[in-house]
Amino acid sequence: MLVAAALCPCPPLLVPRIAAGAAGELDALRAACADALSVLAASRPDRxxxxxxxxxxxAVRHGEGARGGFDGFGVPVNVRLARVGQAESARTTDDGPALPASLAVGAWLLENAAWAAAPVSGLAIGEESGTEECLALGESLRVPEERLAVLALGDGSTTRTVKAPGYLDESAAPWDSAVAKALADADTEGLAALDPARARALGCAGRAPWQVLSGAARGTHLTGSLLYEEAPYGVGYFVAAWS
Structure with a gap:
């Protein structure tokens, strides 16, 4: 049963060594992510x-101990998807594929928050995966008698301003506002209704992870809280906690 969720963006700029001199610009975002992760820890999850x-x-699954890093961004920062104290344990070693950038950011957030509450695993979901596939995958995550917590990573639109990665699309702000409301309300049906084609057009990478979470959360009656909503660099970033 899903008992809590945190929803955070996943720009590599969250890692201060990558952001370098601009690191301070995202301090509030990092703090909000830490607050969301504290909600997960407080839920006493089993996983x-x-x-x-x-x-x-x-979709590709990654076990506890999976490795990733940010060499592609010119910074030798390596991470592992693991609890504090378990990162070097032989029994958590995972020799599978390297973590994609989004899960590497998630691993960094957990390391930064000194996550020790429960074992960790990862799921990378393709941005082109259809809504029904995402929802069904989320529903399959629910295990009776198991307290599951989910950290769902993903950015909003990348087209909020003329300097944004995807330039300006006037429909981006209303899209992001609708997403923010659904996250704030823990509205699983609102997230399930997000159109994959429109998400791709706006550069919104969060749509598939949010819909996986929606499938896992259906029928759980969680309540939501929006902790952060801004568009630095013309990209929509949201942080929310469901409990």
Whole structure:
């Protein structure tokens, strides 16, 4: 049963060494992410699943101990998807594929928050995966008698301003506002209604992870709280906690 969820963006700029001189510009975002993760820890989960977007379709699972890093961004920061104190444990070693950037950011957030509440695993969901596939995958995560927490990673639109990565699309702000309201209300049906084609057009990478979470959360009656909503650099970033 899903008992809590945190929803955070996943720009590599969250890692201060990548942001370098601009690191302070996202301090409030990092603080909000830490607050959301504290809600997960307080829920006393048996397991934490980190869900993040990846290019393409389909899904790839990553076990506890999976490795990732940010060499592609010119910074030698390595991370592992693990609890504090378990990162070097032989029994948490995972020799599978490297974490995609989104899950590497999630691993960094957990490390930064000194996560120790429960075992961790990852799920990379393709941005081209259809809504029904995402919802069904989320529903399959529910295990009776298990207290599941989810960290869902994903950004909003990338088209909020003329300097945004995707330039300006006037429909981006209303899209992000609708997303923010659904996250604040823990509105699973609102998230399930997000159109994949429109999400791709706006550069919104969070749609698939949010819909996986929606499938896991259906019928749980969680309540939501929106902790952060801004669009620095023309990209919509949201932080929310469901409990």
């Amino acid at each position: 934490l699943l980190v869900v993040g977007p990846v290019a393409g379709a389909g």
